[in-house]
Amino acid sequence: MGRTRSSVGAARQGQCGRCEIEPLFTRGPAHTTRIVFFVILSLLLMTADHRYPYLERVRAGLTLVIEPLRWLVDLPYAAAGRLVDSVSSYRGLLAQNQDLKQQNFLLKAQLQKYAALEAENMRLRELLESSFKVGDRVLIAELRQVNMEPFTRQIVLNKGSEHAVYKGQPLVDADGVIGQIVHVAPYSSTAMLITDPSHALPIQVNRNGLRAIAVGTTDPDSMELLHVANNAAIEPGDLLVTSGLGGRFPPGYPVARVTQVENDTSAPFARVLAKPTARLQRTREVLLVWPAAQTQSTPAPRPAEVEPASE
Amino acid sequence: MNRQVRYGGWFIWLSIVVALMLSMVPLPDSAMWFWPQWTTLVVIYWCVATPARVGIGVGWLVGLLLDVAHGTLLGHHALGLAVVAFIAIKLHQRVRVFPLWQQALTVLVLVAMDQMLVLWVKGIIGTSPQTWTYWMPSLASMLVWPLVYGMLRRSRRRFRIA
Numbered sequence A: 001m002g003r004t005r006s007s008v009g010a011a012r013q014g015q016c017g018r019c020e021i022e023p024l025f026t027r028g029p030a031h032t033t034r035i036v037f038f039v040i041l042s043l044l045l046m047t048a049d050h051r052y053p054y055l056e057r058v059r060a061g062l063t064l065v066i067e068p069l070r071w072l073v074d075l076p077y078a079a080a081g082r083l084v085d086s087v088s089s090y091r092g093l094l095a096q097n098q099d100l101k102q103q104n105f106l107l108k109a110q111l112q113k114y115a116a117l118e119a120e121n122m123r124l125r126e127l128l129e130s131s132f133k134v135g136d137r138v139l140i141a142e143l144r145q146v147n148m149e150p151f152t153r154q155i156v157l158n159k160g161s162e163h164a165v166y167k168g169q170p171l172v173d174a175d176g177v178i179g180q181i182v183h184v185a186p187y188s189s190t191a192m193l194i195t196d197p198s199h200a201l202p203i204q205v206n207r208n209g210l211r212a213i214a215v216g217t218t219d220p221d222s223m224e225l226l227h228v229a230n231n232a233a234i235e236p237g238d239l240l241v242t243s244g245l246g247g248r249f250p251p252g253y254p255v256a257r258v259t260q261v262e263n264d265t266s267a268p269f270a271r272v273l274a275k276p277t278a279r280l281q282r283t284r285e286v287l288l289v290w291p292a293a294q295t296q297s298t299p300a301p302r303p304a305e306v307e308p309a310s311e
Numbered sequence B: 001m002n003r004q005v006r007y008g009g010w011f012i013w014l015s016i017v018v019a020l021m022l023s024m025v026p027l028p029d030s031a032m033w034f035w036p037q038w039t040t041l042v043v044i045y046w047c048v049a050t051p052a053r054v055g056i057g058v059g060w061l062v063g064l065l066l067d068v069a070h071g072t073l074l075g076h077h078a079l080g081l082a083v084v085a086f087i088a089i090k091l092h093q094r095v096r097v098f099p100l101w102q103q104a105l106t107v108l109v110l111v112a113m114d115q116m117l118v119l120w121v122k123g124i125i126g127t128s129p130q131t132w133t134y135w136m137p138s139l140a141s142m143l144v145w146p147l148v149y150g151m152l153r154r155s156r157r158r159f160r161i162a
Helices: A025-051 A053-086 A090-126 B009-025 B038-049 B058-071 B076-095 B099-124 B132-160
Strands: A135-145 A154-157 A170-172 A176-186 A189-193 A202-206 A211-216 A224-229 A241-242 A256-261 A270-276 A283-290
Touching: A025 A053, A025 A241, A025 A270, A025 B076, A053 A135, A053 B009, A053 B058, A154 A202, A170 B132, A189 A211, A202 A224, A224 A256, B009 B038, B009 B058, B009 B132, B038 B058, B038 B099, B038 B132, B058 B076, B076 B099, B099 B132
Parallel strands: none
Antiparallel strands: A135 A154, A135 A283, A154 A189, A170 A176, A170 A283, A176 A189, A202 A211, A202 A241, A211 A224, A224 A270, A241 A256, A256 A270
């Protein structure tokens, strides 16, 4: 195997004695055919991925390749977190422990009252022949610190289909709703935050039950309510909770607080902005929720003086 | 057509893996726009240096892995990187003899072209960013090119990858 003719490639000097340039101009047309093929393939894949669910398995399979890389990128942050924990002073830990015990005590006291309220709620719903729900099942997942596409609010979790995570599953943290799962792989999953511009969440105002849809904006700390009438009874400071419409998110979880209401009578709808209650950008752990199925109560037929449920 | 023994393929894949990891490093939103496009740079280098080995197919595959890593539509970045690989292969004979600054300018144009294709698709699906800082990664990639070129070329000569 001698040196190839160097009329179509630059000859290489230096230590690289064995680097030979294969003449490419005999393969010219093949490149054009190849790029056309790959462009068409890419367009087909994008259309399929955007509109149909056929490619989820492919994505899950490829995620297995990416998963170790994500773990490696996350490693410094996870290790730093653990290091900070292990060098905390004894006094610091003692103070933190005391603080947590107090919080736990207060929360337990409040929980007693909640148990009584829940029982009363169930009894009242039975009286009204309305359905009631049992508690939701939850699972804690951790975020991987990896960079996703900018301007789309997506996060990666360390739980996947092996842990019964499913597409569309809601996520919450201690303070409110975070988002829902969009892609599932065996040992990890990707979730979209409620502040993503392409995410829409059915909410209702806690105070008066007014229903609306909250969508994300490009601002990571703000959501906008769609189609709110100009004379709607909504004002800054109102708490927005999930309404449960659409079946994706269980009802009653806090979502956001209204920050701004603009009533422009020349526009068809009011412009309402809200700030999410969950700590979206700063949270490291999330709760995956399995919304409980609605269970229908089966009471005996009631006399006519009791009003039927309006649910 | 004689097929020579091919060395060092592992290093090509290692550089691609490192570039993918660099693209996933979490940065604050403000700094993210100034991060170079490592995967595009690495694909450009190998297409220019070893076009017989790293071609449009490899570029497309790297783009697909980038799509999975970043949660975008499958084929989104693959389209951009395949086109960049195609142009890099077409120009490889000229680019290898360019002085470094001229290579950097070519890299600027190639990365900007990749960004334009990605932006085009984003416009169609509705997630296009509204800021001019979207184009900053092209500039950052151009500035980082001498470093990438130097490191990969030294390794290529050391491991005799052809």
